Amino acid sequence: IDSNCTDTAQQPVYQERTLTSRSRSIVQHKLTPHYFLNAYSIHDYDYIHLVTPNTLRETPLRVTDVAEV
Numbered sequence: 001i002d003s004n005c006t007d008t009a010q011q012p013v014y015q016e017r018t019l020t021s022r023s024r025s026i027v028q029h030k031l032t033p034h035y036f037l038n039a040y041s042i043h044d045y046d047y048i049h050l051v052t053p054n055t056l057r058e059t060p061l062r063v064t065d066v067a068e069v
Contacts, residue, residue, distance in 0.1 A: 003029065003030045003032045003034070004030050005027050005028065005029045005030055006027070006028055007025040007026065007027055007028075008026055008027065008028040009025075009026040010023040010024070010025060010026065011023060011024050011025075011026050035052075035056055
């Protein structure tokens, strides 16, 4: 799934309050109705359940066509 997020700017990197010659990309994320749930973090189920929208709690939550992912 490609959300067409783009790099919009560069931000300088500081190390111990000193400006370095390195920089990092700042990404502008586009809104998307697609979500990925990290099944390995299922030990935080109560928290995940609280923050997951009701529309995503419908079962079954399965990938039917792996090629789309």
